[in-house]
Amino acid sequence: MLNKEPMAIENMYINGKWVSAMSGETRDIVNPANGEVIAVVTEGSNADAIAAIQAARTAFDQGAWPEMHARERADLLHKIADRLEQRVEEFTKLETLNNGKPLREAEYDITDSINQFRYYAGLATKPHGVTYDVPDQIQAMVVREPVGVVGQIIPWNYPLVMATQKIAPAIAAGCTVVIKPAEQTPLTLIRLFEIIDEVGCPPGVLNLVLGLGATVGHELASSPLVDKVAFTGGTETGIKIMKTAAETIKKVGLELGGKSPNIVFADADFDTAVDYALFGIFANQGQVCSAGSRLLLEESLVETFIPELVRRAQLIEVGDGMQETTEMGPLISERQMQRVLDYIEIGKNEGATLLCGGYRIMDNGLDRGNFVAPTIFGDTTPDMRIVQEEIFGPVLAIQTFRTEAEAIALANGTKFGLAGAVFTNDVAKAHRVIRKLRAGITWINTYHPTFNEAPWGGYKQSGIGRELGTYGFEEYLETKQINVSLQTAPSGWFRH
Numbered sequence: 001m002l003n004k005e006p007m008a009i010e011n012m013y014i015n016g017k018w019v020s021a022m023s024g025e026t027r028d029i030v031n032p033a034n035g036e037v038i039a040v041v042t043e044g045s046n047a048d049a050i051a052a053i054q055a056a057r058t059a060f061d062q063g064a065w066p067e068m069h070a071r072e073r074a075d076l077l078h079k080i081a082d083r084l085e086q087r088v089e090e091f092t093k094l095e096t097l098n099n100g101k102p103l104r105e106a107e108y109d110i111t112d113s114i115n116q117f118r119y120y121a122g123l124a125t126k127p128h129g130v131t132y133d134v135p136d137q138i139q140a141m142v143v144r145e146p147v148g149v150v151g152q153i154i155p156w157n158y159p160l161v162m163a164t165q166k167i168a169p170a171i172a173a174g175c176t177v178v179i180k181p182a183e184q185t186p187l188t189l190i191r192l193f194e195i196i197d198e199v200g201c202p203p204g205v206l207n208l209v210l211g212l213g214a215t216v217g218h219e220l221a222s223s224p225l226v227d228k229v230a231f232t233g234g235t236e237t238g239i240k241i242m243k244t245a246a247e248t249i250k251k252v253g254l255e256l257g258g259k260s261p262n263i264v265f266a267d268a269d270f271d272t273a274v275d276y277a278l279f280g281i282f283a284n285q286g287q288v289c290s291a292g293s294r295l296l297l298e299e300s301l302v303e304t305f306i307p308e309l310v311r312r313a314q315l316i317e318v319g320d321g322m323q324e325t326t327e328m329g330p331l332i333s334e335r336q337m338q339r340v341l342d343y344i345e346i347g348k349n350e351g352a353t354l355l356c357g358g359y360r361i362m363d364n365g366l367d368r369g370n371f372v373a374p375t376i377f378g379d380t381t382p383d384m385r386i387v388q389e390e391i392f393g394p395v396l397a398i399q400t401f402r403t404e405a406e407a408i409a410l411a412n413g414t415k416f417g418l419a420g421a422v423f424t425n426d427v428a429k430a431h432r433v434i435r436k437l438r439a440g441i442t443w444i445n446t447y448h449p450t451f452n453e454a455p456w457g458g459y460k461q462s463g464i465g466r467e468l469g470t471y472g473f474e475e476y477l478e479t480k481q482i483n484v485s486l487q488t489a490p491s492g493w494f495r496h
Contacts, residue, residue: 010041010186012048012210013193015055016203021211022047027183032100032330033320033369039098041186044211049178049219052207056149056176057225059204065176068202070124073171077121079199081114084192088114091160091188096321098187099159100329100370101284103321110188112452113164116468119452123473124172139484144477146174147251148227151220153213153241154189155233156182156332157287157392163189165452165467166230167206173476178207178226180216184332213237224248228476231255232289234390235416235461242464253465253475255289255457257390258418261411262292262447263433266300268423272445274308277396280421280447282316282328282374286394287336289462290419292447294387295398296410302400306378310356313374313396318361320369330370331393337370340393344375347386352397353379382413390416404429408436417459421447440466 009026011018025043030036059065084091088110095106132140152166159181170177181189193208209216213233221229221244228251231241235257245252262280264273280292297305321329331337337360344358357375375395380387387397401407411420411433421443422433430444440458443449450456455471457463465475 007037007040010039010190010210012042012044012052013190013197013206013208014048014052015059015207016197016201018197019048021045022051027210029098029184029187030333031097032332033322033366035334035368039187041190041210043183044209044216046215046219048211049180049209049216050223052178052209053149053151053219053223053225055204056178056207059202060146060149060176063204064202065205066174068174070172070174073174074121074124076199076201077117077124077168077171080192080195081117081121083195083198084110084117085114087191087195091191093322094191095160095188096329098185099156100321100332102326102329103324105284106321109158109161112450113161116161116164116168116452120168120172120473123169123470128477137486139486141482141484143480143482144173145480147476147478148175149225150175150177150476151223151226151229152177152179153217153220153229153231153233154179154181156185157284157289159185160188160192162232163192165456165472166232169467169473170476171206172473175228175476176205176207178209178220180209180211180213180220183210183212186210217241218244221245221250222247226250228253230465230467230475232467234392238463251475253467254463255465255467256418256461256463257392257416258289258291258458258462259294259388259390259414259416260290260292260419260421260439261294261296261437262421263296263407263411263423264298264301264305265407265422265424265426265429266298267425269425269445270305270308273423274305274312276421276423276445276447277309278312278316278374281396282313282394283448285328285331285372287332287392288448290441290448291392292419292421293391293396294411294414295396296407297398297400298407299400299402306355306398310376313356313376316374318371318373319364319366328374328394330366331372332370334370336393337372340372340391340395343386343389343391343393343395347377347380347384347395347397350384350386351379351381352377352384352386355398357394382410388414404433408433412436412438415461418462419443419458
């Protein structure tokens with residue numbers, strides 16, 4: 001039997017050059033649909049992160065980058081978008097191969113990334129200064145300046161689009177960047193840096209470091225040379241990053257976990273509400289921070305809504321994301337799959353009723369992948385762990401209510417506050433309830449639409465700051481006050 005030719009090692013990008021890790025360590029990247037190794041990447045450490053941070057610091061403080069005008073930064077973003085648009089099919093397939101999500105979801109993500117570069121290219125050249133009419137012959141003004149060196153830490157559920165929604169505003173603002181993808185899903189970001197290299201980005205402005213959060217991520221959060229750290233991921237890790245960043249008083253942007261409520265009133269359009277209840281939790285295998293993982297259902301709907309919801313959940317086509325017919329793919333890793341299966345057992349032990357799913361799918365050739373059937377629990381209570389804790393998988397917990405006030409209390413009854421939705425044909429009720437939800441992203445009669453023009457972020461333990469839109473741009477800008485005397489004369493404060 002012939003031995004397979006070893007795979008070429010994918011490297012990091014630091015100071016305008018492709019480099020391997022100083023340690024020489026590597027990591028196998030696995031297809032979650034079948035467990036096969038699809039790539040080998042260099043495995044960075046804190047030493048590599050330090051080198052990248054220094055490159056970003058030098059690029060920000062001196063050289064060509066700080067002298068570039070906003071229009072030149074916008075041109076750079078447009079060039080990246082144009083090159084990415086030429087490779088949509090390649091990036092789509094690679095994202096699905098690495099992450100597992102269905103092709104149609106991956107294609108949407110890649111298209112969204114292209115649009116993010118173009119959106120922030122447009123913002124880069126827009127005026128954002130202010131002048132003030134103040135007394136004493138002073139012209140007071142405010143100018144906005146880039147924050148500086150930014151560390152960005154990306155999750156594995158949206159490998160490219162979560163990266164580009166951080167990179168694009170940072171570059172538009174004039175910052176320099178050191179970015180770390182999730183160790184499981186670096187492949188599309190590596191390909192993006194090929195484009196960044198091709199379009200002639202100045203050395204040190206954009207740096208890619210591969211490796212673990214405990215080493216590379218920690219260095220980004222702790223280094224005094226980093227002015228801001230932006231992180232998307234779990235709340236527990238976000239808390240650690242915030243504590244570490246506090247030691248150097250750096251700016252922090254955190255987009256964290258959720259346990260978002262999807263509230264359905266009896267007067268809602270039935271078919272629409274059922275459809276979005278499914279989409280809210282089972283899109284991207286439930287691995288979405290804003291997933292509608294709690295369905296709050298008005299009691300009078302229980303006898304009709306739940307059977308239809310269960311029936312349709314059982315019809316979802318689960319499989320390899322590379323298959324055109326697949327509607328739900330695998331979970332990202334065996335570890336994440338086991339976490340989800342453990343939570344399912346917790347739900348059963350707590351006394352919730354398992355209405356469908358609740359098992360690993362082993363038939364139809366899926367036994368080598370990380371597939372879990374769409375799972376729905378009924379008869380839950382607010383104190384259950386499956387109601388309170390983020391599972392990050394295809395598991396829905398149903399809660400019921402009788403009154404509007406009870407629905408609001410249940411909706412706000414967790415430590416999270418990322419997202420939420422209301423389904424009703426009563427416009428006034430919809431607005432009343434939405435206004436009382438303690439959540440940063442809300443929807444009425446829909447679930448999950450996200451727009452580059454609108455801010456994204458949460459309340460409570462779902463994060464700090466906002467991404468996307470002008471709000472996301474502001475996160476990468478400092479505010480400087482400038483006062484200009486309109487008359488040259490001594491102050492007269494001292495008598496002698």
